[in-house]
Amino acid sequence: MNADMTLLRRVMLLMCALCALGAAPVHAQSAESQAQAARQQSQPLNNAPVWREVRSGDSHYTTVKGVETGVLIQSGGQTWRALRNGPVMLYGGIVFCAMLVLLALFYKLRGPIRLSGVKTGRLIERFNTLERTAHWSMAISFCVLALSGLVMLFGKHVLLPVFGYSLFATVAVICKNVHNFVGPLFILSVLVFIVLFIKDNVWQSIDALWIRKAGGLLSGEHVPSHRFNFGEKTWFWLGVVGLSLLVGASGLVLNFPNFEQGRFIMQSANIVHLVGALIVMTLSLAHIYIGSIGMEGALDGMKSGYVDETWAKEHHELWYDEAVNAQPAERQAGALPAAARI
Amino acid sequence: MARMKFICDAERCIECNGCVTACKNEHEVPWGVNRRRVVTINDGVPGERSMSVACMHCSDAPCMAVCPVDCFYRTDEGVVLHDKDLCIGCGYCFYACPFGAPQFPQAGAFGLRGKMDKCTFCAGGPEKDSSEDEFRKYGRNRLAEGKLPLCAEVCSTKALLGGDADVLADIYRQRVLTRGKGADIWGWSTAYGKPDAPASQPAGGGQS
Numbered sequence: 064m065n066a067d068m069t070l071l072r073r074v075m076l077l078m079c080a081l082c083a084l085g086a087a088p089v090h091a092q093s094a095e096s097q098a099q100a101a102r103q104q105s106q107p108l109n110n111a112p113v114w115r116e117v118r119s120g121d122s123h124y125t126t127v128k129g130v131e132t133g134v135l136i137q138s139g140g141q142t143w144r145a146l147r148n149g150p151v152m153l154y155g156g157i158v159f160c161a162m163l164v165l166l167a168l169f170y171k172l173r174g175p176i177r178l179s180g181v182k183t184g185r186l187i188e189r190f191n192t193l194e195r196t197a198h199w200s201m202a203i204s205f206c207v208l209a210l211s212g213l214v215m216l217f218g219k220h221v222l223l224p225v226f227g228y229s230l231f232a233t234v235a236v237i238c239k240n241v242h243n244f245v246g247p248l249f250i251l252s253v254l255v256f257i258v259l260f261i262k263d264n265v266w267q268s269i270d271a272l273w274i275r276k277a278g279g280l281l282s283g284e285h286v287p288s289h290r291f292n293f294g295e296k297t298w299f300w301l302g303v304v305g306l307s308l309l310v311g312a313s314g315l316v317l318n319f320p321n322f323e324q325g326r327f328i329m330q331s332a333n334i335v336h337l338v339g340a341l342i343v344m345t346l347s348l349a350h351i352y353i354g355s356i357g358m359e360g361a362l363d364g365m366k367s368g369y370v371d372e373t374w375a376k377e378h379h380e381l382w383y384d385e386a387v388n389a390q391p392a393e394r395q396a397g398a399l400p401a402a403a404r405i
Numbered sequence: 406m407a408r409m410k411f412i413c414d415a416e417r418c419i420e421c422n423g424c425v426t427a428c429k430n431e432h433e434v435p436w437g438v439n440r441r442r443v444v445t446i447n448d449g450v451p452g453e454r455s456m457s458v459a460c461m462h463c464s465d466a467p468c469m470a471v472c473p474v475d476c477f478y479r480t481d482e483g484v485v486l487h488d489k490d491l492c493i494g495c496g497y498c499f500y501a502c503p504f505g506a507p508q509f510p511q512a513g514a515f516g517l518r519g520k521m522d523k524c525t526f527c528a529g530g531p532e533k534d535s536s537e538d539e540f541r542k543y544g545r546n547r548l549a550e551g552k553l554p555l556c557a558e559v560c561s562t563k564a565l566l567g568g569d570a571d572v573l574a575d576i577y578r579q580r581v582l583t584r585g586k587g588a589d590i591w592g593w594s595t596a597y598g599k600p601d602a603p604a605s606q607p608a609g610g611g612q613s
Contacts, residue, residue, distance in 0.1 A: 099452035108584060110415055113454045116446045126422060127442035130512075131505060135444050135458055140501040144467050215473050215495070223475060232474045232491040239493050243516040320496060320512040330500050 095119075130323050143330035147337065155341035156217060162345045166352045176358040178373050179285070186369035187386050194259050195368055200252035201303075207245050209344050211238035216337065243318050250311040257304055263290040264299040269381065287380035298350055306343035310336055407569035408483040409526055409548075411557065412577055413456040416584070417564030420445050420455035424556035424565050428459075428524070431555045432544025435510040440524040441556050457556070457565045460485060460506035460524035468498035468507055468523075482548070483570075484526040489542045494518040526567065527554040 099112040116123070122133035131137065190198070214222065215238060223231045272286055273293035279286045286292065291299070316324060316332035324332075354361050360374040375383040420443050428434065428441045441459035462485045469477035469485065476491035477498075487498075496518055498507040509518035520542075529546030532539035539546055547555060557567030566573050 096447040096450045096452065099447050099454075100450060103452040108416065110452075110454055113415065113446050113452070117456075124445040124448035125442050127425065127439045129437075129439070129508065132439075132442055133444055134505060135446075135456070136503045137505065138503060140467055140503050144471050144501045148470055219473055219475055228475070228488075228491055232476070232493060235474045236493040239495055239516065247515075317496075318516050319514050320509075320516065320518060321514050323512065326500055326505075329496070333500065 131325050137326050139327045139330045143334065146334055151334065151337050151341070152216065155337065159341060159345050159348075162348045166348060166357075170352070170356065173281075175356060176283070176353075178359050178371075179377060180373045182360075182374075183372045185372045187372055187375050187383070188368055189364040189370045189375070190368045192368065195365060197252060197256045197259050198365055201249065201256050204245050204249035204252060205307075205347065208242055208249055209340070209347070211242040211245075212340055213344075214238045215242065246311070246314050246318055249307075250315070253303060253307045253311060260299060260303075264296045266293075266296060270296065285377045285380070288378075288382070289385075290379060290382040292379065298346070302343055302346050302350065306339050306346075310339040310343060313339065406481050408571070409462060409528075409568065410483075410570040410573055411459065411461060411526075411554070411565065411567045412573050413458070414564045414566070414577065414580065415454045415456050416580075417562040418443070418455040418457060419562055419564070421561060423559050423561055424457050427559040428556045431527070431547075432525075433540075434544065435519075435522055437510055438508045438522045440506075440508070440522065457560075458504055458506075459556070460502075460526070461504055462526055467501035467503070471497045471501045473497060478531070480528060482528075484528045484548070486525055486528060486530055486543075487521065487523070488531045489520040489522075490531075492520045494520055498523075527552070 095112055095116050099110070099116075102109050102112050117135045118138075120134055120137050120139075122131065123135070125133045214235060218231060218235060218238075222234065226234065267289055269288055270293040273288055276282065276284060276286050278292065278294050313332040313336040317329060317336060320329075354365065358378075360371055361378075363374070364370045372383070375386065422443050425439060425441050425443060429439060432440065434440055441457060443455055443457045445453060445455040447453045462483055464483065466477065466479070466485045468487075469475075469479070472487075473495060474491050474493055476488045477485060478488070479485050494509060494517070496509065496516065498521055499505075499509070506523045507521045508523065509521055511517060511519045513519075525543050525546075527545060527547035529535070529539045529549065530543035532542065534549035535546050545555075547553065552558070554567040557565045560566075566576060
């Protein structure tokens with residue numbers, strides 16, 4: 064009997080200890096609660112320590128379940144609002160529009176970069192089907208995301224006054240859902256793209272020449288390069304690897320509220336998402352320009368996969384030399400590679 | 406025109422959660438959403454204080470400022486309401502609000518949250534007053550019936566008050582005066598202790 068009592072007492076003691084451990088975070092005599100207890104003695108009804116707690120953004124006890132329901136005041140929202148509705152929107156909008164104007168001016172003044180020589184009619188394969196599929200999946204999803212994102216950010220000030228509330232809300236809800244579902248596809252295509260293109264985007268010594276001559280962009284001079292020149296490599300590392308992944312990762316944080324992230328994480332992720340997206344969208348305008356109307360023959364490579372020999376020689380001389388040396392038999396015979404006859 | 410406000414008297418709130426329950430029942434609030442909640446600070450220790458919190462119907466409402474479809478509006482009485490037909494469930498109002506008032510019936514993957522729901526100050530929404538549609542989306546429109554918010558009306562200790570800000574301010578001021586601690590709670594005594602205390606205290610042994 065006595066032994067049983069001792070055992071029971073031990074078990075109870077152990078349980079009490081465990082309870083105390085488990086309950087420690089809730090009932091701990093924290094510095095704040097001690098301050099309030101002391102204040103109750105010295106100045107009854109003075110709740111200054113409590114109000115400091117209210118303002119602190121810490122979580123307190125509540126029976127209501129949900130994300131951060133124990134927090135009375137979360138101040139981060141004010142910072143987020145001030146940043147989003149302030150500098151991010153203002154400067155982001157200005158920079159984006161400035162790039163459009165700049166490219167229009169460049170097109171007007173400089174015109175498209177034309178080939179110096181005559182097209183030979185002989186074609187070289189520049190991008191295989193897989194590479195083109197990866198590029199266009201990324202490009203199309205990027206454009207869809209960019210447009211729907213712009214509607215979400217600037218639509219209230221640009222489209223809403225034109226469309227009216229009902230129509231704009233319909234457009235916005237479509238944009239939001241398209242944005243949220245296409246986003247993960249974009250990330251997937253970016254990852255595939257990186258795997259396919261990383262090898263040829265590693266920096267090479269010849270890149271120094273391109274930097275020194277600023278790509279020949281203004282002089283019109285053709286700077287030799289391997290498969291990708293330094294400009295393309297910068298776009299790969301900055302636009303695709305850096306910014307697209309950053310925007311993608313922050314987008315995932317926002318896209319899955321089911322993991323019950325707190326507000327601070329969402330606010331921070333949203334700012335990273337907005338800033339990153341505005342930069343990469345602005346830069347993409349330049350890429351889209353030079354890849355389409357800005358340069359003669361540039362679109363062919365990504366469209367059909369083949370470029371004219373003249374284009375290859377002028378824009379990527381070293382890559383051209385390698386490509387020619389790689390298939391000497393066919394070249395000496397003067398025949399086109401079978402796949403090149405399109 | 407009255408400027409509608411809530412005030413919660415931390416000296417009176419006894420954490421009964423009556424306001425939470427009454428609100429949920431009156432408006433048949435969607436599952437998973439609580440338009441009002443009671444938070445207790447220093448739970449279980451001397452000086453414990455509870456307060457009931459919901460949408461504070463801000464004059465410069467952050468939700469309104471960040472909403473990408475501009476679905477919020479403010480009534481003549483200063484109540485911040487929103488149009489669920491326009492709401493796209495983006496969650497921005499939830500990011501912006503310091504009080505955690507805007508809530509969503511779901512927290513689904515791919516940002517599928519459903520329409521935002523929050524305290525309406527028992528003032529319904531943009532639909533016709535007291536219509537079936539209004540009740541289904543926003544709950545009861547008590548203001549249209551000439552009644553004040555139910556949470557405040559049911560409060561057993563009258564800790565939570567809702568109504569015209571001028572009236573509430575008068576009531577609260579009266580309470581502070583009646584408690585007899587109005588003058589020495591703040592200001593001089595907060596900084597230096599009770600007026601009669603310093604003389605009786607030994608040098609260097611003042612209470613923290």
